[in-house]
Amino acid sequence: MVTGANGQLGSRLSEHPVDAQMHLVPLGRKELDIADTESIKRAIEVHRPDVIINAAAYTAVDRAESEPELARQINATGPGLLARACAEHGIDFIHVSTDYVFDGEARRPYRPEDQPNPQGIYAATKYNGEQQVEEAFKSLDNPRWWIVRVAWLYDVRGSNFMQTMLRLGRAGKALRIVQDQQGSPTAARPLAAALLTLAKHPSRVPSGIWHCGTEGPTTWFEFAQAIFKEYGLEVDASPCSTAEYPTPAKRPSYSYLDGAAFAHALKLPYMPWELELKNEIRALENATGDEK
Ligand SMILES: NC(=O)c1ccc[n+]([C@@H]2O[C@H](COP(=O)([O-])OP(=O)(O)OC[C@H]3O[C@@H](n4cnc5c(N)ncnc54)[C@H](OP(=O)(O)O)[C@@H]3O)[C@@H](O)[C@H]2O)c1
Numbered sequence: 001m002v003t004g005a006n007g008q009l010g011s012r013l014s015e016h017p018v019d020a021q022m023h024l025v026p027l028g029r030k031e032l033d034i035a036d037t038e039s040i041k042r043a044i045e046v047h048r049p050d051v052i053i054n055a056a057a058y059t060a061v062d063r064a065e066s067e068p069e070l071a072r073q074i075n076a077t078g079p080g081l082l083a084r085a086c087a088e089h090g091i092d093f094i095h096v097s098t099d100y101v102f103d104g105e106a107r108r109p110y111r112p113e114d115q116p117n118p119q120g121i122y123a124a125t126k127y128n129g130e131q132q133v134e135e136a137f138k139s140l141d142n143p144r145w146w147i148v149r150v151a152w153l154y155d156v157r158g159s160n161f162m163q164t165m166l167r168l169g170r171a172g173k174a175l176r177i178v179q180d181q182q183g184s185p186t187a188a189r190p191l192a193a194a195l196l197t198l199a200k201h202p203s204r205v206p207s208g209i210w211h212c213g214t215e216g217p218t219t220w221f222e223f224a225q226a227i228f229k230e231y232g233l234e235v236d237a238s239p240c241s242t243a244e245y246p247t248p249a250k251r252p253s254y255s256y257l258d259g260a261a262f263a264h265a266l267k268l269p270y271m272p273w274e275l276e277l278k279n280e281i282r283a284l285e286n287a288t289g290d291e292k
Contacts, residue, residue, distance in 0.1 A: 001025045001049035003034050003082070004056025008158050009096065012192035013055055022200060025049060029056065034078035040085050051092040051199045054082055057126070061100070064122035065248040075125035080132030083145060087136045092144045092202055094195055097209075099151035099183060101127045104252025109217075111258050112149070112209040120249035130209070137207070146198060147209045151257050152223075155188040156284040165224045169235040177221040179239030183255045184216035185223050185273045187280045197266045210262040214273035217256035226274055230281050 004010040005026030014026030025047045033039040034056045058064060058074035079095050086093035100123040101116035118124040130147050137143035154162040162185075168175055194212055198205055218226075221239040228235045242253065263270035271279075 001027060001032075001043065001047050001052045003027055003032055003052065003054045004029070005031075007055055007057070007059075008153060008155055008160060009188045009191060010055035011158075012155070012188040013053060013195060016189075016192045016196055018196060022196070032056075034082055035073040037081055040081055044085055044089060044091070049091055051094065051202075052082060052086055053094045053096075053195055053199060054079055055096055057096070058122070061120065061122045061251070062248040064125065065120060068121045068125070071121055071125045072128070075122070076128035076132055079129035080136060083133040083136035086145070087140055087143070092146075092199070093133065093137075094146045094148060094198060095129070095133050096195070097130050097147050097149045098123065098126045099149060099213075099255035099257050100252060101130065101149065102252050102255050104181075104254045106254060109256045109258035110211065112211050119252060122249060143207050144202060145207050146202075146205060148195065148198070148212050148262070149209065149257055150186050150191055150212050151183045151255055152185040152213075153188055153191070154185055156280050161185075161220070161223070162227055165227050166231060166233070169224075169228055169231075169233045169237075174236040174238075175224070176238055176240040176245070177224045178242055178245055179219050179221040180241050181251060181253050181255075182217040182219055183252075184213045184257060184259070185218065185277065186213045187276050189280060189283065190271075190276060194262070194266060194268055197268060201266070204267065205262070205265045210265075211257035211259045212262045213257045213259040214271050214276050215260075216273045217254070218273055223273075226277055230277060 002013045005014045006028040032043040058071040064071040101118050102110050103117035116127050118127045137145045154160045260270045
């Protein structure tokens with residue numbers, strides 16, 4: 001069962017091809033509100049899932065600064081409720097979290113066991129969600145939960161950093177793009193594939209916190225340059241600093257997640273971010289008219 005099925009990651013999970021042994025039940029917010037105990041209870045009774053993947057979240061990083069209670073309900077209370085329901089019913093639980101739980105002070109790739117120190121409301125609520133998930137399974141002898149942190153999610157469709165850069169670039173605007181934040185862009189489609197592999201082969205990965213993503217790091221500016229290059233766009237783009245582009249929420253200056261162990265455990269390639277970007281664009285070119 002997939003929650004948040006209409007979101008960037010949720011929609012990729014929902015439409016990912018699966019073999020005959022797997023039956024996907026994608027549920028959008030209308031079918032399953034993760035912040036509502038009754039809604040969770042009903043969905044579990046009706047669909048009787050073996051695994052729940054939680055792709056539902058409040059992801060408006062800056063808006064969260066002025067809507068802390070809503071962000072907390074969706075990013076912290078919701079995952080806690082889902083995790084407790086899973087623990088009670090013996091359902092495997094896969095929860096997605098973020099690189100923003102870290103403060104960015106590290107100068108080597110972040111490992112799952114590194115101490116989070118969230119800097120904004122979104123980050124703090126996501127970290128609290130992680131804590132509630134862990135807590136829900138604490139008393140079980142054989143807990144089956146996975147928190148998978150990911151960074152800089154994008155897709156060749158929808159609305160995200162990549163699509164914003166393409167829109168502005170095609171509009172012929174001169175762009176200034178942040179150069180002093182480092183991370184690893186992660187495409188939604190391969191992330192969905194990795195999470196479904198985990199759902200199918202849970203014994204490959206011990207329960208706990210994992211980091212998933214691409215080999216990097218890069219900066220937003222370099223990522224944008226690579227996007228423009230792949231699309232053959234001549235864009236007047238120059239680097240700027242975070243200080244020159246102030247946002248309501250503070251972001252970590254370095255949040256590169258070390259995703260090698262997760263990829264190896266799942267027997268999936270750990271791919272350089274540039275290669276994943278090329279692959280996603282190629283997949284789009286080969287896709288049906290609908291997808292384009
Ligand atoms: N986007 C990124 O750059 C990024 C980076 C790192 C980690 N992540 C994490 O990756 C995961 C997926 O992110 P995403 O980019 O796919 O997010 P997204 O596109 O914003 O999708 C989130 C989905 O959750 C739904 N939702 C919100 N509240 C809900 C509720 N109470 N019950 C059920 N569904 C609800 C939203 O529905 P509505 O549209 O109706 O609100 C939306 O469809 C999240 O855990 C996020 O924190 C994202």
